[in-house]
Amino acid sequence: MTERLFEGADWDFRTLQRITDACEEVALKDLGLDVYPNQIEVITAEQMLDAYSSVGMPLFYKHWSFGKHFAFHEASYRKGLMGLAYEIVINSSPCISYLMEENTATMQTLVIAHAAFGHNHFFKNNYLFKQWTDADGILDYLDFAKNYVMQCEDRYGRIEVERTLDAAHALMSHGIDRYPGKKKLDLRAEEKRAGRRRQHEEEVFNDLWRTVPKGVAKSRSTLSIERRRKLLGLPQENLLYFLEKSAPRLAPWQRELLRIVRHIAQYFYPQSQTKVMNEGTATYVHYRIMTQLHQQGRITDGNFLEFLGSHTNVVFQPEFDDPRFSGFNPYALGFAVMQDIERIVTRPEDEDREWFPDIAGKGDVMGVLRDVWANYRDESFIGQFLSPKLMRHFRMFHLHDDPEERAGIRVDAIHDERGFRRVRRELARQHDVGFIDANIEVVDVDLSGDRRLILHHHVIKGSQLNETDAKRVLQHLADLWTYDVALIEVDANDKVLREYVVSPRPIPAAVA
């Protein structure tokens, strides 16, 4: 005999426990999910705002920009311009989900199913997360980062640390390894290494070294360009990594700060590549769990209707000419594709058999979905699984806007037989992070000459960098590099479109 998990909207901690147990039963037994242990925390609106401003992490180093974001969110929240998320979930082990205290019991159930099981499964099983993040170590690493930044402030001054962090933040989106390197990040070892390095420095510190006259630098002009580039690991698209390893005049603690920022950027890299999938998975999972609980009679019809109301809001996709439209809603798109996969696997039509011969009519919905969740990211997921039926459902069309074209914006493809593949390819491309971020890499540096650092931006489709921002970021880059930095924008035919040269600002003596 099953009994109701709760009545009405009120909940207490025993209710939460019952809800979590019930969700877990469905998630593990019926859906066959594989999750990290769960930790559920109930928080207030203010704490939610806190979490917002420190990129959702429970602990983070101190920096003014987080204060700025907090002030901004707080102002818009107070005015009612912005609602707060029902939950925040952290890719860590144990997997921490924050629930807002003002959610109703139904909402808490939805949120637990969504975050503690949906997202959690995705974090644990998706290949990108497995490859790039270390769920066991992240909280310890953040703790280390927080303390390290604090110690640096004590030792070297707040202004100095802030300057370095500002520069690192500006380059954060270019502090990522996009291709699997030699080894997986082990953040705990990383933390120990930093400690050992510092300890070693302290042990071998001898003030006398400062007084030894510095010899004439050995000339390296004999090095061929090829060899030089190879030694520096060029071309290098991870600018922060390059600076950390090769910037000539950074103090060890500054390199460590760059490393911290780089690691954090890397930790979030999979999330930006799997927005649609991640939300789609979580939404699909909560939908399945809630339906199951309702069928078991553990949620009343009234509460189920409340759930359906919020669910519908979450997966609402306004059309392009709707004032509410702001791009594709990842929840809507992800959930729709996953439901569509369920349909293809169980009730395929002829069209589906033609488009998806591997999964059509296979019968095992969860098996197929678990495989999809594990092995795809947004780009490949959409490129593979967006079906003609769904394109028709969303009535998708592809616009091509060439500023040179006088006639206006061309409709390149629509949801018809001729356009399906092109629409799908283009939508997949829109979700390719490698394609969205500017492709900038360090190509050369003359360490024996004027030490100018040369970067290339490979311009795609004539889309160049915003000038004001580019100059500011380059200023930060030059400050870290401490010599001139040149950024050259080249198109696909290596034709130079534009060149920036920035010199470092004079920095108060402290750095050298």
Place this chain on the structure above:
Amino acid sequence: MPIHIIDRRLNPGGKSLENRQRFLRRAKSLVQGAVKKTSQERDIKDVLEGGEVTIPLDGMHEPRFRREGGTRDMVLPGNKKFVEGDYLQRSGQGSAKDSGPGEGDSEDAFRFVLSRDEFVDLFLDDLELPDLAKRKIAQTESEGIQRAGYTMSGSPANISVSRTVKLALARRIALKRPRKDEIEELEAAIAACTDEAERTELVAELERLKAKSKRIPFIDPLDIRYRRFETVPKPVAQAVMFCLMDVSGSMSEHMKDLAKRFYMLLYVFLKRRYKHVEIVFIRHTDRAEEVDEQTFFYGPASGGTLVSSALQAMHEIVRERFNPSDWNIYAAQASDGDNSYSDGELTGLLLTEKILPVCQFFAYLEVGEAGGSAFDLSDSSLWTLYERLRNSGAPLSMRKVSERSEIFPVFHDLFQRRETAQEKTAP
């Protein structure tokens, strides 16, 4: 699998306070500008409230490499009538170009809410609170009452129940007063007892216990304690601020605005020091009257100029309502410096004899027209008079102001003690 559910709601709040302070420190000049601008639009009493300020985002911008322009491709939902090969007008609906700059604009200004403390801190910035005021506060004291332990006697209203019951309990235990359950137990034993000899013995025992519990009362007058209070000297935590202003025809709007700003600063400053600050507005032409703030700054008035009338009015108000031993009295006078010659004698006398002795601080602000530098003004009759008084040792602070931007520095000067000390020695 074990699931931890944790209630974080009780965790200390303000986790992001530190970040916020960093942000404010960083944006200090911007926020300060915004604060000053906001405060100009407020009434004196409201100037202290925190509130929303807007700063340009430019200085706080976090740059990133962003791409823009070039050919764009987009896939959109909701096709209704387009077919492949159609062309859409750029300016028309569906063109994403229009939304681009619009989104950018909303980022240009950054609005957020400052708390009251933050607002005042930024408003006063690095202003030193003068020692002058502090020393005088310590001198003027009043009596207050404060709890000070217990006493054996007092009024019934002050009985401390918990202490009384505690003592009674201690006494009952010490004197071995039989407890209620002991007696009940014995009575039960008597009822159950069959043996006659034993029964007599038990009854005797019961009698003895009953007599004892009657002898030892539950609460004895000895037990009663009263809360004791002591009177202690308390520093005066209230101040009154007199705003005196010449509103005769020669005072222009600009001059009044300068004066208002000065009063505002004084009010903010006093509000930080004292719990309770009252403001008295006295405006005068050739006669003085106490008015409300609106009338003070904006009410029409005309007539000649007799400064002594305002001082006389202030003196009377002090005598009636503000006993100098209870109140810290501050006064700030703003004028264009005109005064009728015949009034000089009386003004000087009133000031030195009646006003200055009861005031913590008396500031005279001579306001001039915009454009005229303070040094170009020839000394006015009032300025000459006050200067003479000051040179003969009267504790007067005085400044000339003709530009809005000078108000804050002048206020700064006046409230730095070192400055005032120098002022006295240097002519």
